[in-house]
Every structure is written in C-alpha cells, then in structure tokens.
Amino acid sequence: MPMSSRSFPRTAALAAAITLLTGLAATPAQADPTQTRQHDFAAAAAEFGVPENVLLGVSYLESRWDVNGGTPSTSAGYGPMHLTDLREAGAATSHHDEGTEDPRGDDARPALHPKAGPATPPQGLQTVDEAARLLNTEAKTLRTDPAQNIRGGAALLAKYHAGRPDWYDAVARYSGSTGAAAQTFADEVFDTIRTGVTRTTDDGQQVTLTATPATTTPQHPGNPANVECPRSVACESVPAPYQELPGDDYGNHDLANRPVSQKIDHIVIHDTEGYWDNVLDLAQDPTYVSWHYTIRSADGLIAQHVPTKDVAWHAGNWYVNAKSIGIEHEGFAAKGTWYTEAMYRSSAKLVGYLARKYGIPLDRAHIIGHDNVPGTTPATIPGMHWDPGPYWDWSHYFDLLGAPLGGFGLPGSSLVTIDPDFAKNQPVFTGCDGAGTACAPRGSEAVVLHSEPSETSPLLVDVGLHPKGTPSTTEVSDVGSRAATGQQYAVAGVSGDWTAIWYLGQKGWFHNPRNARVAKPAIGWVVTPKPGLATVPVYGRAYPEPEAYPANVPVQAITPLPYTLSAGQKYSSAGTVGSEYYYAVTFDVADHVVVKGKLKYVQIQFGYRIAFVKADDVRLLPAF
The missing domain is CATH 1.10.530.10 (Lysozyme)
Structure with missing residues (x-):
C-alpha cells in the first residue's frame, strides 16, 4: 500500500x-x-x-x-x-485458490470459496x-x-x-x-x-x-492509536470491512469480544501466496476472507486488518479461528523459498507482543502454521492448506521470540522435540515449480518419516490425505509423512541411528545419528488410551456435548477424524482445553452465542497437524 x-x-x-x-x-x-x-x-x-x-x-x-x-x-x-x-523469480501462483478448504470452516454456514485473482508483482x-x-x-x-x-x-x-x-x-x-x-x-x-x-x-x-557500542538507541517510529502492535515495529491500519452483502450474507469476519467471550489459544502463521498490494486489496474486499495482520517481506511493515478481539476467517477450522489470531506473511510456500530477516524479526516482535497480551505459550503447540491446523472432518482433510511450508525457519523464529526450541530433556527421554540444523537439513521435495519437478536443495524445518528404519522404505500412510491408503509422497504440499521443527512426539522405538515416533497411529522412523541429531530429548506430558480402551477417537475441533447447546443454536456434530489412536501408543500433550462453539451466522451480533460445554479435550500432536482427544478417553502421563 x-x-x-x-x-x-x-x-x-x-x-x-x-x-x-x-x-x-x-x-x-x-x-x-x-x-x-x-x-x-x-x-x-x-x-x-x-x-x-x-x-x-x-x-x-x-x-x-x-x-x-x-x-x-x-x-x-x-x-x-x-x-x-522478478523476471527470473517469476510471478508465483496462489495455492490459496487450490483445493477445497473453506477458510471459515464452520458447518453452520455454506462453504466459502472466494477467488483471489492474479497476483501482480510490484515494480520495486x-x-x-x-x-x-x-x-x-x-x-x-x-x-x-x-x-x-x-x-x-x-x-x-x-x-x-x-x-x-x-x-x-x-x-x-x-x-x-x-x-x-x-x-x-x-x-x-x-x-x-x-x-x-x-x-x-x-x-x-x-x-x-563486531558490536559497535553506542550510548543510546534510535527512537523507533510511533504507530497509529488504532493498531495493536509493539512500539518497536512499523504498523499501519488497513481495516477489513464488516459489511452486509446481498442474499442475507455478510463479510469478511465476525465481531466478537475476545478474550472476555473466548480465550485466544493459538497464533497461526500463514504466507500470503500473493504480493503486498494485491493482498491488502483482498483484505479490504467484503466478499473475500480475512486475517488479523499482514507483514511485508522487504522491510517487515505490519498492516492490521481485524481487531484481535474479533474472529477472522483464515484457518479453515472454525474452532481454531474462534480461538486464534491469524498473521499472513508476504511470500509463497514453494515458488519463493526463503523469508527475509526483516520479516522474521518484525513477525517475532508482533507474536511476542500478542503472546504476552493474551497469555499464549511460546511453543509449537500454540504458535502454529496454517499447515498444522487440523481438518474439521474426514472430508475436509485433503483440502487443508499447507503454508507457510517446509522452508519457514521455525528454529530461528523461536530464537527471535526468546524461546529457543529443543535441548531441555534428559538423554533417553520418551519425548523428543524435532529440531534439525535448518541449513544442513535438506530433504528432497518436488512440486515447487510444477508437479513432479524436484525443488532446489534448500534448508528446511521438515523431517521426513519412513515406515521402516531405512531411507528406501515407503513413507507413512495418511488416510486423511490419501483415503485409498497409498503412501504419502515427496510433493512439497504433502504433509502426510513429515514432522516439523519444534513439534514434540513420543518415542516409539530406536534402531541404530534411527528413531521412531508415534504418528497418526503408526511408527514414523527418521534418521537421527549421534553426530547430527535432528531430535532432542524433551520433558512434558503424553496421552495414552485409558485401560480397557483398545482405541480412542481423534478430533479436529473441541466442540461441546449436544446437551450444552441452547434451543436456538444448532447442535454441531462431534465427528472423529479417520485415524486410529490405539492402546500402547503415546502422543505429546499441549494441555486440557474446554469445549466451545461460537455460533455466529448473522450480521447482527445480538444473535451470536458462545456455547461452552462440560466436555473436556486434550490437545495433542498427532501427526504434522494438531488434534484433540476427549479427556475422559485418555490418561495423562509425565515424559522424562
């Protein structure tokens, strides 16, 4: 802008x-x-x-x-x-217009699939x-x-x-x-x-x-009074419209009163799949979707679109939307493959500010990528988005947040944090410049998982992404057999230089040699099915029990995802959460209702994406 x-x-x-x-x-x-x-x-x-x-x-x-x-x-x-x-880099196309994800992710409303149109790169x-x-x-x-x-x-x-x-x-x-x-x-x-x-x-x-000491520091610029930003970044207001539309519709977000009405639990990191000016135009389109902030690549400028008290339509999962803040970063998950330090620093300052303001833990269970957001039902899993992609440097990002990842457990712990050396970790992905085409070798936050302790063994099966039961692929968009930096998993086995973790109901093996560890011992809590339960259901949202809904609010189905969490398996816990559903289907906020149930859930790291299990179905155990 x-x-x-x-x-x-x-x-x-x-x-x-x-x-x-x-x-x-x-x-x-x-x-x-x-x-x-x-x-x-x-x-x-x-x-x-x-x-x-x-x-x-x-x-x-x-x-x-x-x-x-x-x-x-x-x-x-x-x-x-x-x-x-730009001539050499090429104008990238948007994966946000691909697939079937409904950014709102609310079964109570018709699916929303707006088109962004072509991204016009700036002259600069x-x-x-x-x-x-x-x-x-x-x-x-x-x-x-x-x-x-x-x-x-x-x-x-x-x-x-x-x-x-x-x-x-x-x-x-x-x-x-x-x-x-x-x-x-x-x-x-x-x-x-x-x-x-x-x-x-x-x-x-x-x-x-070499450090060059100075007696004082420069004065950081002031920001407009109507933006929620730390003083040390440049922030401007580019409001998203809350506007009535024909056909008893409205856009492009929902008014709320968070955190009074609902606690904000997550911050979701996105990339824009478009250039700055185009993206800001979309943010101001009442017929499009919404997010709270956009950050510019070249200099880290932040634009705020939706107040953090309100609910933006950004993550494809209504439960996550209602409990999160969405931050878009100018860039592309595959076509352009690295993010500037100016953007990382500005984003980390904003996320740190928001985390302090709302009491959000600085860990990878709560600071998540769009690619870590679960599908809501079996039908929505294949269409979920996968930004910011495998080239976002989570380790460096958390260093900037002052919350470095990994290295806090004792050797032999039953829980590990994925933490490869970003520059040296260069898994082979395809599809950055067309299906099947090898991506240029690049440092990555992703660790690829195998079905056996061997590089030649097949990748894991993700029956949500691949309903026919075929193994996952190396396509850059296929997150069905990879673990992300900062995520924690329960150890399922060790074989020489290979470590297995519990992942989507299977053992996922990755190369983890002593002289080049890609996972570090961790401390925390894990869940496992209660005695007598052979399996427990896994969910993509933590919705209340039917009895919690008032008469004027349609009951939302508690639909299991198509995975198995069996006895003997363990998964990292991010803590217990209450069940909630924000009913907001009309322009008049007087009709909006926050439904809170007695049902409790535990958030877990189940695969590449987070998930939820009912607290009554599992035991919480310490992992050392």
Whole structure:
C-alpha cells in the first residue's frame, strides 16, 4: 500500500552510532576458505566507501548473509544482499485458490470459496538491474555469484548515500520503502550493528559483525492509536470491512469480544501466496476472507486488518479461528523459498507482543502454521492448506521470540522435540515449480518419516490425505509423512541411528545419528488410551456435548477424524482445553452465542497437524 514519504530524524543517538563505524580498510584475504565471505564484505566496503559494518548489517537484515542455494526469496531477492529480480523469480501462483478448504470452516454456514485473482508483482522488485548498471555486469552474475552480489549491494548503498550527511537514510532507502517502515528497517540494521552477531551461513561461511557500542538507541517510529502492535515495529491500519452483502450474507469476519467471550489459544502463521498490494486489496474486499495482520517481506511493515478481539476467517477450522489470531506473511510456500530477516524479526516482535497480551505459550503447540491446523472432518482433510511450508525457519523464529526450541530433556527421554540444523537439513521435495519437478536443495524445518528404519522404505500412510491408503509422497504440499521443527512426539522405538515416533497411529522412523541429531530429548506430558480402551477417537475441533447447546443454536456434530489412536501408543500433550462453539451466522451480533460445554479435550500432536482427544478417553502421563 503506498505510503507518504517523510524525512528521518537525525538524533544524537544516530550520530553517535555513525561516528563509531570505523575501521573501514579491507582486510587481507583469509587462508581459511570459510572466511571468504567476510573478506568479500570487507573488499566491497573498501571499494565503494561503505562502512563495513553498515554493509554487514544491511545484508544480515536481508538474508543473514546466506546464499540460499541461489534461489529467490519470497519477494524475489537473490544472494546475501537480496538483490531483487522478478523476471527470473517469476510471478508465483496462489495455492490459496487450490483445493477445497473453506477458510471459515464452520458447518453452520455454506462453504466459502472466494477467488483471489492474479497476483501482480510490484515494480520495486527489480533492484538487480540498477546494481548491474553500476557494476557494468549482467544481472545473472549478481544473482549467482555471492561476491558480486555483495559488490552490487555496496554499490547501491554508495549511490543512495551520495550527498547525504550520514548512512541512515541510505540504509532506509535500501529497504525499498519510505516512511516509518523504512525507518524501522534502518533502526533494526543499526540495532544489529550495536549488538553484533556471529554465525555460520548456510554454505559454511563464518561471518562476524563486531558490536559497535553506542550510548543510546534510535527512537523507533510511533504507530497509529488504532493498531495493536509493539512500539518497536512499523504498523499501519488497513481495516477489513464488516459489511452486509446481498442474499442475507455478510463479510469478511465476525465481531466478537475476545478474550472476555473466548480465550485466544493459538497464533497461526500463514504466507500470503500473493504480493503486498494485491493482498491488502483482498483484505479490504467484503466478499473475500480475512486475517488479523499482514507483514511485508522487504522491510517487515505490519498492516492490521481485524481487531484481535474479533474472529477472522483464515484457518479453515472454525474452532481454531474462534480461538486464534491469524498473521499472513508476504511470500509463497514453494515458488519463493526463503523469508527475509526483516520479516522474521518484525513477525517475532508482533507474536511476542500478542503472546504476552493474551497469555499464549511460546511453543509449537500454540504458535502454529496454517499447515498444522487440523481438518474439521474426514472430508475436509485433503483440502487443508499447507503454508507457510517446509522452508519457514521455525528454529530461528523461536530464537527471535526468546524461546529457543529443543535441548531441555534428559538423554533417553520418551519425548523428543524435532529440531534439525535448518541449513544442513535438506530433504528432497518436488512440486515447487510444477508437479513432479524436484525443488532446489534448500534448508528446511521438515523431517521426513519412513515406515521402516531405512531411507528406501515407503513413507507413512495418511488416510486423511490419501483415503485409498497409498503412501504419502515427496510433493512439497504433502504433509502426510513429515514432522516439523519444534513439534514434540513420543518415542516409539530406536534402531541404530534411527528413531521412531508415534504418528497418526503408526511408527514414523527418521534418521537421527549421534553426530547430527535432528531430535532432542524433551520433558512434558503424553496421552495414552485409558485401560480397557483398545482405541480412542481423534478430533479436529473441541466442540461441546449436544446437551450444552441452547434451543436456538444448532447442535454441531462431534465427528472423529479417520485415524486410529490405539492402546500402547503415546502422543505429546499441549494441555486440557474446554469445549466451545461460537455460533455466529448473522450480521447482527445480538444473535451470536458462545456455547461452552462440560466436555473436556486434550490437545495433542498427532501427526504434522494438531488434534484433540476427549479427556475422559485418555490418561495423562509425565515424559522424562
């Protein structure tokens, strides 16, 4: 959405920070090949007269210095400096218009299947051309050669700095934004410079940005009074319409009074499958669906559409919708395969703020992806969406949230947290650029499961996704035989370097060698059927018993999913929840009713998606 430009404040803090950006001379080439990228930053900084820590800071906010296998980001950026080239990346199509998911997921209303239309990429996604002109080289070179990519980013920063008294405005302009969003990007860069960072990149390069202390920190921009955002991010209001429509219909969300009426239990992470301007147009369409926030890829700008007290139509499961906040991230689950650091940081600050406000635990049972939301009935499972996809870095995201994953249990624990090394974990998926086509090798949060402790054994059977009983596939959209980073599972067996977990009623095996663990011991609680019960039903929503409904509210069926949870099997518990149903089928909120029952459920990690079992059917046991 266009924003008005404004000048940036020249605070004493910024002046102090800039004056400390010293030591700009290029360092000699390192003999250690893992130091090559560090040398590339130093050489480019010296060549174009850019402070080395400014160059490093900008690159970190874009890519964390990674090359991402030469693949584009979700906003068409390439290489450590995120030089954008939409011509090469291509305009992605939307999986949100595929399948049969009803975003509302409420059986009391007709299914909703609006079409988004084509996604029009913004003109700004073509910075590689400007950098190529400055270096008198080809765009392909800047996309594929990390050293040249860094030179291109340095050349752009130098151009943006020309005639300016300091580097703040140049950094802000590099974000591709104006106004508060650009200022927030620059603040994040200089905050990173102040704190410093050292990491090993996805291709094994050791890079260090040495901390440059400052006496104070920059002033973060203020936000409008009508948005629910932390002060440290740029946030704007782009309201979604609550509007009557012809045919006794209305859109595009439901008014509520959460958390007074219902506790908010989950935050659902989505990707937009569209570009910023298109997505914001959709958010303002009363005939379309809704979500609470959208976050922009290039700079982390946040737009709020629906107040968090109200219920948005975003997750395909009405129980989850009524108990969650939905956050969309500009990008594509498959076509573009990595998300910018600016987006991760902005999103983590927002989620941390919301989690504190509503008492939502910072774990993967409550901070979930759209791909972790269960189907409501057997019929809806195949059409459920699978964003943000296997390339969302949950481990890094939870580090930013201040709630790192894994490593809290004792060796030999009966419960594990999935936590592979994101960069090194590169399962082979297909379908990113067409059915059956191999996706480019990329770091991933997903761990693929096998039916036996062998790479050659078939994948598991997900009878919800594959009703004919055929094994799951390696298609990027097929989540039927994979575990996600941060999720916890009960151990079902160990065979050499292989570990099995209980998963959809089966043993799912994954390679877990001592020198490269992809799962860490955990502590927590597990559920197992009560003695005397051979199996217990599993559900996609925690609806009340029929007796709880008042006469004017239709009873909602408690429909089991097509899976088996048998005696002897154990599944990680996220705690007991009450049964609830929010009856909201009319525009007049006076007709809306929150039905709360006596029936209790336990949320479990049953497969890739969460699920619910009746508390009376299971025992809760500690796992150590």
